[in-house]
Amino acid sequence: EVQLVESGGDLVQPGGSLRLSCAASGFTFSSHWMSWVRQGPGKGLEWVANVNPDGSVKYYVDSVRGRFTISRDNAKDSLYLQMNSLRAEDSAVYYCARWGILGGRSGLDFWGQGLLVTVSS
């Protein structure tokens, strides 16, 4: 059974940092593109970042580029999101999600339960 379990969410002050983790199981993690997607309170979904299977290619939404870093450790079947210089507008539920085996052609086929990040003083 495919499972994606996020951890690391918390309350952090503006300007602070946080590292989110996502532990994957039930599939060959190193074969799939992975993403972080977020949803602000009462708002829609926003794609945040993508990383390719070997971690060498990364894409970001403009609003986080230069502040957030997506990475992965295939030996640990884990995905990460390092978030620096956090702003109030980064407050959201953050989802770890898997792309199907064909990458973008396959859609985000499995999602974690999400975790809450709150940026507030």
Added chain:
Amino acid sequence: QTVVTQEPSLTVSPGGTVTLTCASNTGAVTSAFYPNWYQQKPGQVPRPVIYNTNTRHPWTPARFSGSLLGGEAALTLSGVQPEDEAEYYCLLLCGGAWVFGGGTKLTVL
């Protein structure tokens, strides 16, 4: 900056048919945008419905279909069931970045 637009809300009667659309401000949506559709009910994780324009996931009922219609991506629900009431989001690949639409709140009434 790419903006992806969906109808904010739609209402359909049980058993009816409804089409949700997804447009890009950069021009016509084509298969190269790899349109995806996701369903989200209140308090739940988004559930994938359609990928690559018109392919259903194994768990997606046959009443859901995806297409391209008049330069937009479209999600059609035929024979709508009460449990289809939800928010629906499209997702497009726009120049290397993925962009979600604002979502359509579908009410079954």
